Amino acid sequence: MGFALLKNLRLSLEIMGSRILVHCDLDAFYAAVETLHHNLDPDIPLILGSDPKGGTGRGIVSTCNYAARKYGIRSAMPIGEAWRRCPGPPHGNGHYLKSTRGLYSRASRKVMEILAKNADKFEQASIDEAYLDVTDICENNWDTALALTKNLQSEIMDTLGLSTSFGIGSTRILAKMGSEENKPGGIHRTLPDEIGTFFDNRPVREVPGIGPKTATRLAEWGINTMSEVSEYGEIAISRFTSERFASWLMRVIDGETSDDISPLRSRKSVGKESTFEYDQLDVQNVLEHLSSLVIRVMKKAREMGVAGRLGEVKIRYQGFETHTHGRSIPVAMDDDSVFMRLAHGLFAEHVDHDRPIRLIGFRLGNLEMPESRQSTLDFEEQ
Numbered sequence: 001m002g003f004a005l006l007k008n009l010r011l012s013l014e015i016m017g018s019r020i021l022v023h024c025d026l027d028a029f030y031a032a033v034e035t036l037h038h039n040l041d042p043d044i045p046l047i048l049g050s051d052p053k054g055g056t057g058r059g060i061v062s063t064c065n066y067a068a069r070k071y072g073i074r075s076a077m078p079i080g081e082a083w084r085r086c087p088g089p090p091h092g093n094g095h096y097l098k099s100t101r102g103l104y105s106r107a108s109r110k111v112m113e114i115l116a117k118n119a120d121k122f123e124q125a126s127i128d129e130a131y132l133d134v135t136d137i138c139e140n141n142w143d144t145a146l147a148l149t150k151n152l153q154s155e156i157m158d159t160l161g162l163s164t165s166f167g168i169g170s171t172r173i174l175a176k177m178g179s180e181e182n183k184p185g186g187i188h189r190t191l192p193d194e195i196g197t198f199f200d201n202r203p204v205r206e207v208p209g210i211g212p213k214t215a216t217r218l219a220e221w222g223i224n225t226m227s228e229v230s231e232y233g234e235i236a237i238s239r240f241t242s243e244r245f246a247s248w249l250m251r252v253i254d255g256e257t258s259d260d261i262s263p264l265r266s267r268k269s270v271g272k273e274s275t276f277e278y279d280q281l282d283v284q285n286v287l288e289h290l291s292s293l294v295i296r297v298m299k300k301a302r303e304m305g306v307a308g309r310l311g312e313v314k315i316r317y318q319g320f321e322t323h324t325h326g327r328s329i330p331v332a333m334d335d336d337s338v339f340m341r342l343a344h345g346l347f348a349e350h351v352d353h354d355r356p357i358r359l360i361g362f363r364l365g366n367l368e369m370p371e372s373r374q375s376t377l378d379f380e381e382q
Helices: 003-017 029-038 079-085 103-116 142-160 172-181 192-199 212-220 226-240 243-254 283-304 336-350 377-381
Strands: 021-026 046-049 061-064 095-097 121-126 129-133 164-169 187-189 269-280 307-317 322-333 357-368
Touching: 021 103, 021 142, 021 172, 029 046, 029 061, 029 103, 046 079, 061 079, 061 336, 103 121, 103 129, 103 142, 142 164, 142 187, 164 172, 172 187, 172 192, 172 322, 192 226, 192 243, 226 243, 269 283, 269 307, 283 307, 283 336, 283 357, 307 336, 322 336, 322 357, 336 357
Parallel strands: 046 095, 164 187
Antiparallel strands: 021 129, 021 164, 046 061, 121 129, 121 322, 269 357, 307 322, 307 357
């Protein structure tokens, strides 16, 4: 049997033996729902959040559409800064709205129902993200999986008017990264034999689980891309990071990280809450308290020797009405900066700016022990 035939047989076996995972990400979800609800022009910048008060407002941006992002506007940005970048009438064309409560959960539920019925296993990662294992339903055929995502994308747009992006890969990380490739409205598939090409010259910062601090540390050693990671190798990288981190990084490149899709959340968690002496309307002050809680929770997790894949923010308003909002990430982490961004994003997206806040909390869930996690603890603390 010739070498070329043996190589093709090996690649075919790799493809057949891999799970087929799909990550679905609803494009600019909150802004898209508001655009449909208010019949707005999607090409006009839309900023959701507190009242900007002509640039003097003290609240924050909940989220915005793609047109507003071109001005550098992002979630959790002070609303006054957003106004300065993209003012509303009469001096600018920015459209500012308060979030319409209830619309998002209803729209999300309809999308998730469509996705869940087309998967062997289904995991809702957040209100606007989900993972699907479609290996069996697609009979282990990657072309069938691609056709399925195209049909799902069309069905969600035709029935609900919402744009989605899909990533298809053999691991959670590859699926997640794939959905970011061609946003908005894109589909990207990475076959098992294309993983090396997918990571070739890709910035390390694009890999879920590598935050800005880690990327900066790697850059200090001349490592900016995944190709350079591969060139250095696990042993060399472990000398200036940690063995655990270096091992995980090589598994990412080899496509050997988690392919588990689970509809159940782990009950194990680490959390902290803070009750204010006086109910708070200053959301920036609440955000500072949330940041402190995240730092304390992550410190506790590291002391326990665990990492988590789920972050949840708890908001209790005046009158004791309580809401919990969560989001999962592809790989278990114990990095402050990762969950700080996640918590800030969740708070910005869900806080009701007009209601006094009595309590704020943060919880780290879906915990994993060191043997099965990716951790930057040793790396960051050197």
